[in-house]
Amino acid sequence: MQTTxxxxxxxxxxxxxxxxxxxxxxxxxxxxxxxxxEGLRPFETDAFISHRExxxxxxxxxxxxxxxxxxxxxxxxxxxVVTRGAGTGISGGAIPRQDGVLLxxxxxxxxxxVDPLLRAAVVEPGxxxxxxxxxxxxxxxxxxxxxxxxxxxxxxxxxxxNSGGVHCLKYGLTTHNLMAVRAIDAxxxxxxxxxxxxxxxxxxxxxxxxxxxxxxxxVTRVTVKLTPLPxxxxxxxxxxxxxxxxxxxxxxxxxxxxxxxxxxMMDRVVIEACERFMAMGFPVGxxxxxxxxxxxxxxxAGEALAQVRAILERNGASEIRVAVSEVERxxxxxxxxxxxxxxxxxxxxxxxxxxxxxxxxxPDVLERIVELAAEYGMTVGNVFHAGxxxxxxxxxxxxxxxxxLERSEEFGGRILELCVEVGGTITGEHGVGLxxxxxxxxxxxxxxxxxxxxxxxxxxxxxxxxxxKAVPTLKRCAEWGGTHVRAGQVPRPDIPRx
Amino acid sequence: xxxxxxxxxxxxxxxRQARVAACLARSLPAASVLVERExxxxxxxxxxxxxxETPLVAALPVSESEVAAVLAVAREAKVPVVARGSGTGLSGxxxxxxxxxxxxxxxxxxxxxxxPLGRRARVQPGVTNLKISQHVxxxxxxxxxxxxxxxxxxxxxxxxxNSGGVHCLKYGLTVHNITRVRAMAIDGEVLELGAEALxxxxxxxxxxxxxxxxxxxxxxxxxxxLLPKPELAQVVxxxxxxxxxxxxxxxxxxxxxxxxxxxxxxxxxxxxxxxxFVHAGYDLEAEAILLAESDGSKEEVEHEIGKIIExxxxxxxxxxxxxxxxxxxxKFWSGRKAAFPAVGRISPDYYCIDGSIPRGALxxxxxxxxxxxVRYGLRCANVFHAGxxxxxxxxxxxxxxxxxLERTEAFSAELLELCIEVGGTITGEHGVGIxxxxxMCTQxxxxxxxxxxxxKAAFxxxxxxxxxKAVPTLNRCAEYGAMRVxxxxxxxxxxxxx
Numbered sequence: 001m002q003t004t005x006x007x008x009x010x011x012x013x014x015x016x017x018x019x020x021x022x023x024x025x026x027x028x029x030x031x032x033x034x035x036x037x038e039g040l041r042p043f044e045t046d047a048f049i050s051h052r053e054x055x056x057x058x059x060x061x062x063x064x065x066x067x068x069x070x071x072x073x074x075x076x077x078x079x080x081v082v083t084r085g086a087g088t089g090i091s092g093g094a095i096p097r098q099d100g101v102l103l104x105x106x107x108x109x110x111x112x113x114v115d116p117l118l119r120a121a122v123v124e125p126g127x128x129x130x131x132x133x134x135x136x137x138x139x140x141x142x143x144x145x146x147x148x149x150x151x152x153x154x155x156x157x158x159x160x161x162n163s164g165g166v167h168c169l170k171y172g173l174t175t176h177n178l179m180a181v182r183a184i185d186a187x188x189x190x191x192x193x194x195x196x197x198x199x200x201x202x203x204x205x206x207x208x209x210x211x212x213x214x215x216x217x218x219v220t221r222v223t224v225k226l227t228p229l230p231x232x233x234x235x236x237x238x239x240x241x242x243x244x245x246x247x248x249x250x251x252x253x254x255x256x257x258x259x260x261x262x263x264x265m266m267d268r269v270v271i272e273a274c275e276r277f278m279a280m281g282f283p284v285g286x287x288x289x290x291x292x293x294x295x296x297x298x299x300x301a302g303e304a305l306a307q308v309r310a311i312l313e314r315n316g317a318s319e320i321r322v323a324v325s326e327v328e329r330x331x332x333x334x335x336x337x338x339x340x341x342x343x344x345x346x347x348x349x350x351x352x353x354x355x356x357x358x359x360x361x362x363p364d365v366l367e368r369i370v371e372l373a374a375e376y377g378m379t380v381g382n383v384f385h386a387g388x389x390x391x392x393x394x395x396x397x398x399x400x401x402x403x404x405l406e407r408s409e410e411f412g413g414r415i416l417e418l419c420v421e422v423g424g425t426i427t428g429e430h431g432v433g434l435x436x437x438x439x440x441x442x443x444x445x446x447x448x449x450x451x452x453x454x455x456x457x458x459x460x461x462x463x464x465x466x467x468x469k470a471v472p473t474l475k476r477c478a479e480w481g482g483t484h485v486r487a488g489q490v491p492r493p494d495i496p497r498x
Numbered sequence: 499x500x501x502x503x504x505x506x507x508x509x510x511x512x513x514r515q516a517r518v519a520a521c522l523a524r525s526l527p528a529a530s531v532l533v534e535r536e537x538x539x540x541x542x543x544x545x546x547x548x549x550x551e552t553p554l555v556a557a558l559p560v561s562e563s564e565v566a567a568v569l570a571v572a573r574e575a576k577v578p579v580v581a582r583g584s585g586t587g588l589s590g591x592x593x594x595x596x597x598x599x600x601x602x603x604x605x606x607x608x609x610x611x612x613x614p615l616g617r618r619a620r621v622q623p624g625v626t627n628l629k630i631s632q633h634v635x636x637x638x639x640x641x642x643x644x645x646x647x648x649x650x651x652x653x654x655x656x657x658x659x660n661s662g663g664v665h666c667l668k669y670g671l672t673v674h675n676i677t678r679v680r681a682m683a684i685d686g687e688v689l690e691l692g693a694e695a696l697x698x699x700x701x702x703x704x705x706x707x708x709x710x711x712x713x714x715x716x717x718x719x720x721x722x723x724l725l726p727k728p729e730l731a732q733v734v735x736x737x738x739x740x741x742x743x744x745x746x747x748x749x750x751x752x753x754x755x756x757x758x759x760x761x762x763x764x765x766x767x768x769x770x771x772x773x774x775f776v777h778a779g780y781d782l783e784a785e786a787i788l789l790a791e792s793d794g795s796k797e798e799v800e801h802e803i804g805k806i807i808e809x810x811x812x813x814x815x816x817x818x819x820x821x822x823x824x825x826x827x828x829k830f831w832s833g834r835k836a837a838f839p840a841v842g843r844i845s846p847d848y849y850c851i852d853g854s855i856p857r858g859a860l861x862x863x864x865x866x867x868x869x870x871x872v873r874y875g876l877r878c879a880n881v882f883h884a885g886x887x888x889x890x891x892x893x894x895x896x897x898x899x900x901x902x903l904e905r906t907e908a909f910s911a912e913l914l915e916l917c918i919e920v921g922g923t924i925t926g927e928h929g930v931g932i933x934x935x936x937x938m939c940t941q942x943x944x945x946x947x948x949x950x951x952x953x954k955a956a957f958x959x960x961x962x963x964x965x966x967k968a969v970p971t972l973n974r975c976a977e978y979g980a981m982r983v984x985x986x987x988x989x990x991x992x993x994x995x996x
Contacts, residue, residue: 117749117858140755162697173697175705176674189945197854197922198886199660199671201930201941202969203713203950207673207705216701228755255615257726299797356695360615388696427699436699443699447687452700454956459949471700 020077028069034058048092055096060104064220072188080464083214085157088149091433093213105156111135119226125156125219141226144171156219162211164429166262169387175210177225183217186460214466216459230295234305235329238317239286246288247362249315250386258304262293263387270381274335277342283319339383347396351408355416357424359389376411390428432470441477519555525567532556541600546590553594560605566686580964581712583655586647589931591711603654617724623654623717639724642669654717660709662927664760667885673708675723681715684958712964714957728793733830734806736815737784744786745861747813748884754809760791761885768879775840778833837881845894849906853914855887855922874909888926930968939975
């Protein structure tokens with residue numbers, strides 16, 4: 001394994017900051033730089049708000065040239081660079097460093113081109129996710145990945161985190177919806193990755209940089225695939241008397257060869273919160289709700305609807321509502337999309353976990369989470385992408401009560417380890433960031449972690465790009481391993497301990 | 499096109515060969531280590547038979563531990579290793595090295611496990627592509643990517659080249675149809691790449707290894723996605739009075755929001771060659787024909803075929819026929835699948851090109867190809883995946899006519915560079931191998947090539963895995979660039995020249 005060596009800044013912090021500022025003003029006089037405490041405050045954290053840090057400086061470039069100038073200046077002074085999109089990430093990938101520059105991409109938000117024949121749009125990284133679908137709509141096209149934050153989250157951030165959304169069961173994650181990405185590497189050079197054609201020659205650096213959480217380069221331009229808007233969309237909501245029967249229905253739908261555009265589940269805790277918050281008129285006593293959407297050609301969607309409906313009935317759905325108008329459809333989605341807001345009414349704080357499990361394990365894992373909740377004496381609600389096995393348990397706590405935050409984090413960690421245990425992963429669509437560094441040691445063995453570091457080193461030998469995020473050092477894994485002895489097995493026995 | 503060995507290398511060769519063979523024989527059965535010239539003959543080349551080389555030895559491992567043993571010998575003796583699947587690759591990726599081990603994985607070919615519910619199969623690298631589909635056919639499932647060589651080509655080779663096929667317009671390339679790869683790095687470490695779940699944390703090494711042409715690791719096991727066999731498939735055959743019109747019809751199909759399961763074009767030279775060979779029932783008066791397939795449920799296919807016919811008619815098709823039975827559908831396809839051997843019957847030699855272009859450039863590129871054909875005085879047949887812009891022009895030549903091979907190579911280089919000029923790439927589905935190594939210099943700038951080398955070095959610092967393939971050295975590009983100055987622009991101007 002290569003060891004990544006960051007050039008230790010040779011100046012004390014205030015002097016380094018002055019030197020960097022001077023360089024930036026020389027090489028890029030027009031660059032917008034934020035230096036004052038007040039101006040830096042909004043950039044202290046992303047949506048992983050339990051961690052905060054004030055960056056040395058924040059810069060808001062308006063062009064690729066300015067991005068290159070910033071990266072080169074930082075490389076010259078050995079100052080880390082953390083890139084931030086809209087700051088909606090929930091694993092802390094964009095949390096700044098006190099000794100680093102925060103590169104805020106929000107001013108680079110031009111839609112460069114929409115090419116309906118190619119079914120592609122070329123956009124700058126600061127363009128909002130929803131904006132892409134808005135500009136594609138006149139051509140009867142849309143951009144498929146739709147994270148819940150799509151109103152504000154940026155395409156650059158989506159690439160960094162390989163974001164998903166409720167429709168990724170059918171349409172895939174960000175990585176499946178990209179044609180080309182242009183990025184600035186740690187030397188300030190431009191890397192052109194992918195192509196406008198189906199295949200690209202050379203190693204697939206585009207897939208590598210997608211989901212790399214700002215560790216390998218700064219994305220400056222993205223060519224996204226656009227998808228034809230479906231001819232017909234059908235949405236239905238089904239109530240179940242138990243979580244298990246709802247989960248079994250999910251398995252059967254997928255098993256029947258239907259690929260719904262979305263297949264979402266909510267449990268009783270969430271249903272009741274939504275009911276209190278939005279008065280949805282859900283059946284009283286339902287333990288689980290499934291929200292299914294099918295789309296496609298007119299016949300295709302009609303057929304899928306009939307199939308899904310039959311399976312839901314067969315699995316004991318107590319009530320099924322099919323939206324008969326666009327208004328009703330929006331109403332059904334309101335509960336799902338508003339669920340997180342509704343959950344905020346249960347307790348002052350909640351912690352959303354993001355893990356993925358094989359679909360067949362859904363009923364068992366959900367039951368196990370309920371048991372763990374009892375063990376920790378905490379409430380947990382489930383609202384998630386059931387179709388692709390991407391679970392989002394929400395743990396409720398009160399940060400004002402001593403120890404509750406720590407307990408919720410430990411509980412969350414146990415859930416993620418459970419995901420790994422059943423053959424799943426510790427991320428679904430939110431990334432690793434700072435939040436799940438520890439669980440990376442559970443997910444991977446040494447050779448894979450070492451390979452990640454080798455790849456990182458190949459892009460960023462001096463470790464200036466978002467250091468310390470996404471991939472833990474082997475040493476940290478060894479330290480954490482000591483605290484995670486389970487069932488008599490020491491994880492990672494091949495690492496020397498101290 | 500082998501380089502002549504130096505006299506001292508000739509002297510050393512037998513000793514070196516004996517030493518490497520003896521080391522291999524410690525871990526592999528005698529029958530799995532080949533040294534005799536006769537025995538090595540079948541391994542001299544892959545599907546790019548214009549290039550040949552006799553390897554030092556060939557090793558035929560059938561298990562993970564035997565692969566590990568081969569790699570250990572390569573490390574100790576510092577000899578390079580070229581991995582080979584079935585040897586059907588068309589870009590020379592499995593061309594042996596005179597001083598290296600050729601590792602054939604064709605006998606490492608067990609289907610380990612099929613999970614019908616999860617729709618997955620776990621297979622060893624030597625399993626042939628078609629074998630997977632045949633094996634799971636009783637479950638109503640199949641493996642979607644279908645290169646024309648599917649009867650012989652191996653899944654390990656498919657991963658190495660990121661192979662496509664006629665159905666990849668709808669179903670994607672190999673990378674879109676695999677969930678996990680178990681691979682061995684040159685140091686003998688096993689890497690588990692990818693995940694059963696939709697997303698995997700860490701860098702996307704699965705995508706990186708896919709299409710890396712044996713440069714990064716040896717594939718030991720592949721988990722492929724299986725799809726339910728569509729209820730019905732039908733194909734429309736449309737005739738056009740000129741090639742450009744057919745190109746426009748392709749664009750119109752896509753613009754209408756249709757994603758056919760396959761959308762292929764053949765020009766008159768190709769249809770006539772085919773008709774004399776398999777009697778597929780093609781319209782021989784047409785300058786070009788399009789084959790458009792729709793698959794899915796009965797209603798869905800009916801609806802889509804209707805739309806396709808409508809678009810073809812509006813695009814000026816002179817004749818339209820639709821397969822009335824499965825038998826007729828297969829007959830229509832038989833011509834397409836037999837096109838290459840059929841062309842082989844009308845010309846002593848042919849050279850197949852593989853490039854991708856944005857669909858919008860189809861008509862333009864076809865017109866320019868015709869111009870080049872006249873200029874070089876060589877016939878060119880067009881048979882290709884039109885829907886995804888993956889071109890396969892076949893240049894017909896006679897190697898016995900002095901100068902024809904050279905003219906063919908110049909024609910092909912000009913065509914590939916045209917692909918780049920219109921925003922496409924120099925590969926569609928055949929990889930770079932040794933064939934297109936020079937065009938890589940045109941496709942990429944120094945920053946990207948340097949990054950490919952850095953990633954290669956991260957996995958294989960000593961350059962023992964398939965060295966010299968897929969990614970050209972910067973020196974080679976400087977030399978190639980010096981020979982080809984286009985439009986007054988010197989490629990890679992920053993490189994020193996000699």
